[in-house]
Structure formats: C-alpha cells, structure tokens
Amino acid sequence: MSGGWGFETRQIHAGAIVDGEAGARVTPIYQSAGYVLDDFDDGVERFAGRSAKRAYSRNDNPTNVVAARRIADLEGGADAVLVASGQAAIAAALHALAQAGDHILTTDRLYEGTREMVRGSLARQGLEFEQLPIDADEERWVAAVRPTTRAIYAESIANPLGEVADLALLGRVSARTGVPLVVDNTVATPYLCRPFEHGAAVVIHSTSKWLGGHGSVIGGAVVDSGAFDWSAERFPHLHAPRPHGAPSFAERFGSAAYGAYLRSVVVLEHGPTFPPTSAFLLLHGIETLSLRMERHVANARAVVAALAAHPAVARVHHPDHDDAQAEVVGRMLPDGAGSVVSVELRGGRAAARAFLDRLRLVSQMTHIGDVRTLAIHTGSTIHGKLAEEERLALGITPGLVRISVGLERADDIVADLEQALEGLALEEPAP
Structure with missing residues (x-):
C-alpha cells in the first residue's frame, strides 16, 4: 500500500478493492467457482498465464486476493497466497521449495502438528528433516547446510513453551548459505514480529489464530518476501525453462518467482482452496x-x-x-x-x-x-x-x-x- 501509512491504517485498507458494479466499500464475497471468458482468445491468454484476468477460483478468487495482499503488506512482503489451513500452508510452502531427496533444517522447537507432518507425510514423500537446538550458534547452522538443503525452518515463537528463535542469526545463516529462511509467524503475528526484516524469505501463518482472531474460520497463508534470489542452482524448478519454450519463473517474475510458482503450480495442482466466505471473515479480523x-x-x-x-x-x-x-x-x-x-x-x-x-x-x-x-x-x-x-x-x-x-x-x-x-x-x- 502506497503513501507510507502506518500498520493500523494498512490493516484496514491494504489490498482493498471497491466493487465496480455496486461500489461496496467492504470487500464483497465473490462466491463463484469460475469467471466468464470474454471470447475464445481471452481463454487462451488466461490459461497461458499471459492475462491479468482470473480463470478459476481454486487459486485465484478476488476476496481471497484482497486478504492475501493485506497479509503480505503487513508482513512487508511482495506476495501471498491463502490456503485451506495452517497445516496446508506449511505443506504448500515446503512443496514449493523441495522434492524427494532434499534436506530441510529446522529448530527442535516446533508445534506438534508440524512435527507430526515432518515425521509422517513429508518424510514418506522423501523429504529429510534435521533438527538443531533452537539456540544453536551461527556456525553450527552453517555447518549443517548440505548441497541438498532447501530451507531453514523455524517458528518465531514456539508453541506451547514460548521459545523464541533468533531470526537475525538465522537470517545471517540464510544469507551466507543461499538457503531460504522459512518462518511460521503465527504466534507473534506481523504486529509483534516481521521476519522479513531479519532476513526471512518466506513467512507462514495459520490465519485461524490471531489474524482471524475469533475462532470462526480455518485458514493459512504463505507470504513471499520478494527479496530472495530464486535463480540459484538449488531451485531448478524456478530457474529452468518451462515446457513449450515458456520462460522460467525466475525469468518472468524475478524475485517474486516463489510466490508465482506457489500459486500457479502447487496450489493449483494440490487444490487446498480457501473459501471466500472465510476470507471475508478473515479480513474483518485483520482490521482490528x-x-x-x-x-x-x-x-x-x-x-x-x-x-x-x-x-x-x-x-x-x-x-x-x-x-x-x-x-x-x-x-x-x-x-x-x-x-x-x-x-x-x-x-x-x-x-x-x-x-x-x-x-x-x-x-x-x-x-x-x-x-x-x-x-x-x-x-x-x-x-x-x-x-x-x-x-x-x-x-x-x-x-x-x-x-x-x-x-x-x-x-x-x-x-x-x-x-x-x-x-x-x-x-x-x-x-
């Protein structure tokens, strides 16, 4: 949001749209599975990703886009995608970074639901996780990075015992090794902590918690900082040419390549869709x-x-x-x-x-x-x-x-x- 507005103002206005038909000031609920194509050629352009117009609500609903942009703005990021839950956010964020045989470093203080996913479904899909003490020093983190390491993962405030990760230290490790820092910022929220300011590349939220605030909806968000270099050799799916001669995500979107890949590949293919009715309630929560x-x-x-x-x-x-x-x-x-x-x-x-x-x-x-x-x-x-x-x-x-x-x-x-x-x-x- 332009204008240098403060956090309290941006939590109300960032990303907002005024409905073109009725002029509604509150973001409407766009309860629609899809969107009418202007003509044959318009459909070609939309599905090729060459048009700014949306094609399907699985990964691109106007209500959801407003909420995602608002969260990205409050975190200081460039882009965000809403998904069906906080667990879905973790899974989607890591799927957009790693594949079978890859290695991910985490702190030893994680929410138990995350630990279950790490030990269970993600391990079965071939991802290898290694835990380091949350208070490990910088050199120990650097030494643990391998050529196959695709992420460093931490919670800003761990649930349930409140251990705080030194994100500045982990941000330095990320800068030294070229491995993106992924931070679950659910407990702190962007009001208390903004991991991008400490060198994180990706931020995750369970929007079911303080962002929504009222215990009424389940949801998750993945936020891209827009500052990480995704052209590195560690991420061939982001910098290699796409099928049929299409440019790579890094060529087309630059530092926003991760967010674009997350939305147009991971979320589109896996389908963890966030209901627009939930986005409507989430927006009301974020405002306060x-x-x-x-x-x-x-x-x-x-x-x-x-x-x-x-x-x-x-x-x-x-x-x-x-x-x-x-x-x-x-x-x-x-x-x-x-x-x-x-x-x-x-x-x-x-x-x-x-x-x-x-x-x-x-x-x-x-x-x-x-x-x-x-x-x-x-x-x-x-x-x-x-x-x-x-x-x-x-x-x-x-x-x-x-x-x-x-x-x-x-x-x-x-x-x-x-x-x-x-x-x-x-x-x-x-x-």
Whole structure:
C-alpha cells in the first residue's frame, strides 16, 4: 500500500478493492467457482498465464486476493497466497521449495502438528528433516547446510513453551548459505514480529489464530518476501525453462518467482482452496489486529504475574518470563511476546485435570489466538501420541497446561484461573 501509512491504517485498507458494479466499500464475497471468458482468445491468454484476468477460483478468487495482499503488506512482503489451513500452508510452502531427496533444517522447537507432518507425510514423500537446538550458534547452522538443503525452518515463537528463535542469526545463516529462511509467524503475528526484516524469505501463518482472531474460520497463508534470489542452482524448478519454450519463473517474475510458482503450480495442482466466505471473515479480523494484540499482550502479562506467584504453579512458560531468553526477546519482540502462557502445576496430571475441569470462564479446548481465553492439557491431547520420554524431552511435563489468553477483562481471567487452582496439591507427585 502506497503513501507510507502506518500498520493500523494498512490493516484496514491494504489490498482493498471497491466493487465496480455496486461500489461496496467492504470487500464483497465473490462466491463463484469460475469467471466468464470474454471470447475464445481471452481463454487462451488466461490459461497461458499471459492475462491479468482470473480463470478459476481454486487459486485465484478476488476476496481471497484482497486478504492475501493485506497479509503480505503487513508482513512487508511482495506476495501471498491463502490456503485451506495452517497445516496446508506449511505443506504448500515446503512443496514449493523441495522434492524427494532434499534436506530441510529446522529448530527442535516446533508445534506438534508440524512435527507430526515432518515425521509422517513429508518424510514418506522423501523429504529429510534435521533438527538443531533452537539456540544453536551461527556456525553450527552453517555447518549443517548440505548441497541438498532447501530451507531453514523455524517458528518465531514456539508453541506451547514460548521459545523464541533468533531470526537475525538465522537470517545471517540464510544469507551466507543461499538457503531460504522459512518462518511460521503465527504466534507473534506481523504486529509483534516481521521476519522479513531479519532476513526471512518466506513467512507462514495459520490465519485461524490471531489474524482471524475469533475462532470462526480455518485458514493459512504463505507470504513471499520478494527479496530472495530464486535463480540459484538449488531451485531448478524456478530457474529452468518451462515446457513449450515458456520462460522460467525466475525469468518472468524475478524475485517474486516463489510466490508465482506457489500459486500457479502447487496450489493449483494440490487444490487446498480457501473459501471466500472465510476470507471475508478473515479480513474483518485483520482490521482490528493491532488493537487485539495490544490487549492480548497486556492480559498475558497479567496472567503470568498472577500464576508465577501462585503456590500451586511450579513454573510459568512465556518469553517475557524467561531470563535466559531476555536478550533475544528484547531484539525480536520489543512490543510484546504474544499471549500463549503455559504453566506446570505441582500436582502433575491429576492437578491439571482438576484445574481444567474447575474452569468456568476459560474454555477447555484446542485452539489459540481466540478472543476467548482457552486452556488445554497438551500431554494428553496434542502431545498424546508421544511416549512419555518423548514428551519430557520436549518439556511437556505431566502437569503442563497451555493457556491462550484472550481479550476478556484481565481481572476476570485471573480470578477464574485462581479459583480453579484453589486447593490443588502443592507438591510434585511421587515418580
């Protein structure tokens, strides 16, 4: 969006269109599978990709395009594509970079749904993943890069324990090795962190979370920085000539080659279509992102302060409450570190069960980024498929409860959490 407008203005206006027929100021829902061709030759041009007019809604719907452009604008990127879910965004982003036999580096702190996909379907498709500690130094990351490495993957704020990746360090690794940095920025949102400013090439979002904000729609987004050199030998599918003598994606789109390939090949062929009705709701959520994130952050800090002082709580996990991360948090997240707060209860699993079942205001459910405060015992749900030793290695202790702090009055959230903690065991259970 031109004009040098601030974030709060762009979250309302960036990418907007005014409907040509009715003049609607709010982006309409274009509920259509396809679009009428002007004539025979127009159809040829559209399907050859030589026309700016759209051909099909599988990968090009006007409502979706507005939402994608707005997210790209807020992240500081050049292009974005909406897909059906956050998981679909991860899969599509990596499919647009790698093929069977390729290697991808990740941090060892990933959302469990991502870890399941890495160990499961993506591994079965021939991608090799290697994890490094999230706090590994720059030289260790550089040394781990192979000729077959196609991406470095990290979460800006890891879910559920809040470890913060040093994106500036990973951005330097990307610049030194020519391997693009891919960042899942769901928990931070572009209001708190913009990975492109630290050297990332691709940003991923589960738009179901804070971007949408109301827990009403599932969706995902992949954003291209427009600054990475996709003509490198690592990406022959982007720089090699296309069939029938067509120019390569790098020749035609330059630094925007990745986004063009993602939209016109990966999304078109795999078909993880995002419904325009969901894009309409997503746009309404994005319009208040800054206001909501300020409240989310303030409420999370109130929850952290209250629970850290409670005798039934052994430990609180949140980036703002971790002295070991203070330096990197200060650099990466100066305006706040999100609103996911995880607590370890002294009474273990039994205490977690009692605590969750006593909640009255807070909803017990799997989701984050909602206007409502939510809580869940991850060890028996999200991480329930893991062996106990695997959970412990990830920091998922028997008494761990993840809380996604919402927008209710902070005093009310704290009061509900404290009444649910009342009378819980104050000692760790015997091993």
